Amino acid sequence: MTEPLLVLENVTKNYGAIQALRGISFSIGKGEVVALLGDNGAGKSTLVKIIAGGLEPSSGRMLFEGKEFLAKTPAEAKAAGIETVYQDLSLCTNVDVVANFFMGREITRKVLGIPILDERAMEAVVGKALASAGTRIPSLRTNVEHLSGGQRQAIELNRFVHWGGKLVLLDEPFAALGVEQTRRGLEMIRQVANQGIGVVIITHIMQQAFQVADRIVVIRQGVVAGDVARNKTSPDAVINMITGETLAGAGPAG
Amino acid sequence: MNPRSRKALEFVLDNLVWFMLVFVLIVFSIFVPNYFQLGIFANIIEASSVLGVMSIGLALVIIAGHMDLSVESVAALSAMTVGILFCSSGIGLGIQLSPQWLMVPVSLLAALAVGGIVGALNGFLVVKLKMSAFIITLASYIWVRGLVLVISGGRSAQDLAPSIRWFAIQRLIGLPLTAWIAISCFVISSLVMAKTPFGRHLMMIGGNETATFRAGIRVNRNLVIAFVLAGAIAGLAGWLLAIRTSGATANLGTGLLFNAFAAVVIGGVSLKGGVGTLPGVYAGVLLLSSINTAINLMGLPANFTQVIHGLLVLAAVLLDAFKQTIRQRLA
Numbered sequence: 072m073t074e075p076l077l078v079l080e081n082v083t084k085n086y087g088a089i090q091a092l093r094g095i096s097f098s099i100g101k102g103e104v105v106a107l108l109g110d111n112g113a114g115k116s117t118l119v120k121i122i123a124g125g126l127e128p129s130s131g132r133m134l135f136e137g138k139e140f141l142a143k144t145p146a147e148a149k150a151a152g153i154e155t156v157y158q159d160l161s162l163c164t165n166v167d168v169v170a171n172f173f174m175g176r177e178i179t180r181k182v183l184g185i186p187i188l189d190e191r192a193m194e195a196v197v198g199k200a201l202a203s204a205g206t207r208i209p210s211l212r213t214n215v216e217h218l219s220g221g222q223r224q225a226i227e228l229n230r231f232v233h234w235g236g237k238l239v240l241l242d243e244p245f246a247a248l249g250v251e252q253t254r255r256g257l258e259m260i261r262q263v264a265n266q267g268i269g270v271v272i273i274t275h276i277m278q279q280a281f282q283v284a285d286r287i288v289v290i291r292q293g294v295v296a297g298d299v300a301r302n303k304t305s306p307d308a309v310i311n312m313i314t315g316e317t318l319a320g321a322g323p324a325g
Numbered sequence: 326m327n328p329r330s331r332k333a334l335e336f337v338l339d340n341l342v343w344f345m346l347v348f349v350l351i352v353f354s355i356f357v358p359n360y361f362q363l364g365i366f367a368n369i370i371e372a373s374s375v376l377g378v379m380s381i382g383l384a385l386v387i388i389a390g391h392m393d394l395s396v397e398s399v400a401a402l403s404a405m406t407v408g409i410l411f412c413s414s415g416i417g418l419g420i421q422l423s424p425q426w427l428m429v430p431v432s433l434l435a436a437l438a439v440g441g442i443v444g445a446l447n448g449f450l451v452v453k454l455k456m457s458a459f460i461i462t463l464a465s466y467i468w469v470r471g472l473v474l475v476i477s478g479g480r481s482a483q484d485l486a487p488s489i490r491w492f493a494i495q496r497l498i499g500l501p502l503t504a505w506i507a508i509s510c511f512v513i514s515s516l517v518m519a520k521t522p523f524g525r526h527l528m529m530i531g532g533n534e535t536a537t538f539r540a541g542i543r544v545n546r547n548l549v550i551a552f553v554l555a556g557a558i559a560g561l562a563g564w565l566l567a568i569r570t571s572g573a574t575a576n577l578g579t580g581l582l583f584n585a586f587a588a589v590v591i592g593g594v595s596l597k598g599g600v601g602t603l604p605g606v607y608a609g610v611l612l613l614s615s616i617n618t619a620i621n622l623m624g625l626p627a628n629f630t631q632v633i634h635g636l637l638v639l640a641a642v643l644l645d646a647f648k649q650t651i652r653q654r655l656a
Contacts, residue, residue: 175542
C-alpha cells in the first residue's frame with residue numbers, strides 16, 4: 072500500500088444506548104479504491120457521514136494526510152478535499168443542471184465589487200465535463216426535476232469526477248444506473264483513482280466490488296470484520312465475512 | 326414540438342402572471358369606464374408600493390423554504406417608530422434635526438434597524454432552535470403588533486416632518502418617489518436573486534436544504550440573512566407607510582400580510598419553497614392593485630375586494646398546478 076491518505080482509529084458512534092459503530096479502524100491510501108461492504112444496518116452509511124462531516128463520532132480519531140482530522144460540517148470536509156456522493160441524491164431539483172453541478176462553488180465575476188454568477192463560463196465547463204463522460208442530457212438549462220433517475224445520478228457522478236479533491240466517498244452510487252452507465256461509472260472510478268485520489272465505494276453488489284476495488288473492507292455490527300486485498304480473496308469468502316461465518320479479522324479464505 | 330415553440334411556451338409559462346396582468350388591464354380598460362387613463366395606471370403603481378415592498382421580503386423567505394408571518398407587524402412597528410420620532414402632533418415627539426434632510430436617512434435607518442432586529446431574532450430562533458418558522462414568526466406577528474400598541478398607547482402620531490413627507494409629494498415622470506423606491510427595490514432584489522450566488526443559494530436551499538448543506542453552502546448563515554432582509558424590507562415598507570399616511574396609528578397596515586401572501590402566491594412563488602421569481606411577485610402586486618382600482622371605479626362596495634382576492638389566490642394555486650402538468654409534458 073502507498074502512503075496512507077486517511078486513517079481511522081477506533082472510531083465509534085452511539086445513538087443513545089445503541090452502538091452503530093463499535094470501533095472502526097482501517098486506512099485508505101492515495102490512488103487506492105476501497106470497497107466497503109456489509110449487510111444492511113452494519114454502519115456503512117454512518118461511517119461515510121462521519122468522514123464526510125455530516126455526523127460527529129462519539130470517540131476515536133481520524134488522520135487525514137497524517138494530520139488529526141475531524142470535519143464538523145460537510146463544508147470543512149470539502150475544504151480538506153473530501154468529496155461525497157450520497158445514497159439519496161444530493162441534487163436541488165428546482166434548479167438546472169449547471170446550478171447543481173456548481174452548487175456552492177459557483178464561478179463569479181465581480182461587478183462593482185459584487186459577485187455575479189458567470190453562467191456562460193459555468194455552462195461551458197459542465198458541457199465539457201458531461202461530454203467527456205459520455206452523459207447525454209438534452210439541455211443543461213433544464214431543471215433537474217425533469218430528468219430521469221439515471222441522468223440525475225450521472226450528474227452527481229460527473230460532479231465528483233470533475234471536482235476530484237483528494238478522497239472520494241461513494242455511497243451506493245450506481246443504484247439507479249443502467250448496465251452501460253454502471254460500466255462507465257466503474258471506469259470513472261478507476262480514472263479518478265489513477266489520478267492519485269483515494270476512493271471509498273459502498274456497494275451491495277459483490278461483482279462491482281471485485282471489478283473496481285483494490286481492497287475490500289467488510290463491516291459487521293459496527294466493527295471491521297475483514298480487510299483484505301481483492302486479489303487475495305473471493306466473493307464467497309467475503310460473503311462469509313458479511314454474514315459472520317468467519318471470525319472477525321480473518322484473512323483470505325483462499 | 327420544435328425547440329422554438331417549446332421555448333416560446335416556456336417563456337409564457339415563466340411569465341404567466343405578467344400576461345394575466347396585461348389581460349386584466351385590457352379587459353378593465355374596455356369594460357370599466359374611465360379606467361384607461363395614465364393617471365389611473367400611475368395610481369395603481371403608487372397604491373401598490375407598500376404592499377410591493379413588503380411582498381419582496383416575504384417572497385425571499387418563502388423561496389428559501391421558510392415563512393415570515395411577522396412582516397405586517399414589523400412594518401407597523403417601523404412606521405410607529407418613525408411616527409413617534411418625527412411627527413409633530415399626537416404622540417409624535419417632533420424631533421427636529423438640522424439640516425432638515427438629515428431626518429430622511431435617520432428615519433430610514435431607524436425603520437430598517439427595527440425591522441432588521443426583529444428579522445434577526447426570527448432567523449436566529451428558526452435556525453438555532455430548529456423550530457418551524459411558521460410558529461416563530463406567528464409569535465412575532467403577535468408580539469410585535471402588541472409592542473406597537475404598547476409604545477403608542479393605542480394613540481396615533483400625525484403630521485410627519487415635511488422633509489420626509491417630500492418623498493410622497495415629489496414626482497418623477499408622473500410617479501411619486503415612494504413608488505420609485507418600490508420599483509427599485511424590485512429591480513435590485515430581482516437581480517440579487519437571479520444573478521448572485523446568494524440568490525442562487527437561497528433558491529437551492531428552498532429546493533433541497535440537505536443537498537445544499539452537504540455541498541458546503543452555509544445554510545444557516547444564508548437563512549439568517551434572508552430573515553434579516555425580510556425584516557429590514559418590512560421596515561422599509563413601514564417607512565413608506567408612515568410617509569403615505571403622514572404618521573402612524575396603532576392598527577396601521579392590518580390585513581396587509583394576507584394581501585402580501587396573495588401577491589406572492591399569485592406571482593408564482595410556491596409555498597413549498599424553491600420556486601418563484603421576484604418580477605413575478607411584482608406582477609402579482611400590480612394585479613391585486615389593478616383589481617382594487619377597478620372595484621373602486623365601478624363603485625362596488627370595498628368589501629368585495631377581499632372576496633375577489635381570495636378567489637384570485639385560489640385561481641393562482643390552481644394555475645400553478647396546471648403549469649406543473651404542462652411542464653412535465655414538456656420535459
